[in-house]
Amino acid sequence: MAELVFFTGTMDCGKSTLALQMDHNHAARGRTGLIFSQHDRAGTNMLSSRLGLATGAIEVADELDFWEVIVERATAGQHIDYLICDEAQFYSSSQVEQLARVVDEMEIDVFAFGITSDFRTELFPGSKRLVELADRVQVLQVEALCWCGRRATVNARVVDGTMVVEGEQVVVGDVATDEVGVVEYEVLCRRHYMRRMTSHAARAASPTPALLPFDLDVCPLPPRPPLLPITQSD
Numbered sequence: 269m270a271e272l273v274f275f276t277g278t279m280d281c282g283k284s285t286l287a288l289q290m291d292h293n294h295a296a297r298g299r300t301g302l303i304f305s306q307h308d309r310a311g312t313n314m315l316s317s318r319l320g321l322a323t324g325a326i327e328v329a330d331e332l333d334f335w336e337v338i339v340e341r342a343t344a345g346q347h348i349d350y351l352i353c354d355e356a357q358f359y360s361s362s363q364v365e366q367l368a369r370v371v372d373e374m375e376i377d378v379f380a381f382g383i384t385s386d387f388r389t390e391l392f393p394g395s396k397r398l399v400e401l402a403d404r405v406q407v408l409q410v411e412a413l414c415w416c417g418r419r420a421t422v423n424a425r426v427v428d429g430t431m432v433v434e435g436e437q438v439v440v441g442d443v444a445t446d447e448v449g450v451v452e453y454e455v456l457c458r459r460h461y462m463r464r465m466t467s468h469a470a471r472a473a474s475p476t477p478a479l480l481p482f483d484l485d486v487c488p489l490p491p492r493p494p495l496l497p498i499t500q501s502d
């Protein structure tokens with residue numbers, strides 16, 4: 269039975285890499301898929317991973333209707349087994365509903381990949397609908413880490429070096445624009461997100477951030493090196 273699966277996590281936890289791997293594995297077994305993405309950092313009509321792999325993709329424009337795309341292809345005689353849908357957080361609620369319909373009425377697997385929440389820790393519309401409708405929500409196993417070593421669970425936005433909590437929901441990372449300055453993202457644990465403590469801020473506050481008094485519980489001192497075996501000298 270076909271499934272709608274939402275693979276999610278923070279930025280930089282390997283979602284696009286997994287999307288490419290899943291496409292590879294399914295295609296290797298003779299299944300036919302279509303790849304979709306939106307606002308990929310490599311440009312339009314692309315799905316790219318930070319590991320260097322990339323492939324062509326259908327850009328999910330605001331007006332794209334997944335149901336119509338699939339019906340059109342099927343009418344033209346194309347058989348489709350699965351869809352890979354990257355950056356799915358950016359899709360609209362209606363587009364996610366179209367994906368669910370494709371699964372239920374056309375028996376096509378849909379594998380969607382995206383971050384759960386934005387730089388304010390609020391759900392993206394596409395992710396919200398996917399959490400509501402998916403048959404399975406799978407959190408990626410590779411954990412992105414905060415600078416303190418804890419598991420990162422939130423995506424912080426840094427504009428011109430300073431963490432911000434207000435602004436447009438969608439700003440593609442690592443690009444310079446006249447309106448908002450240089451926008452970067454950093455994954456953080458919740459504690460350091462709440463304290464607005466990015467790695468840059470932590471370094472500025474103390475050259476050894478792990479020794480900040482309020483971080484001693486979170487960032488224990490590095491483990492001691494193992495004791496050397498005692499060797500007897502003659």
Ligand SMILES: Nc1ncnc2c1ncn2[C@@H]1O[C@H](COP(=O)(O)OP(=O)(O)O)[C@@H](O)[C@H]1O
Nearest residue numbers: 278279280281282283284285286316317318319
């Ligand atoms: N030089 C590298 N060597 C090994 N792994 C890397 C390297 N650069 C990035 N990665 C891995 O790639 C992951 C990011 O992959 P990507 O699929 O682009 O993430 P996402 O789509 O979730 O943002 C990182 O979490 C890291 O595990």
Ligand SMILES: Cc1cn([C@H]2C[C@H](O)[C@@H](COP(=O)(O)O)O2)c(=O)[nH]c1=O
Nearest residue numbers: 279280383386387423437438439440441
């Ligand atoms: C937190 C957050 C992220 N974005 C953008 C930044 C990136 O272009 C994508 C996430 O891509 P990744 O492959 O998971 O790294 O989302 C945004 O527009 N708004 C945000 O709040």
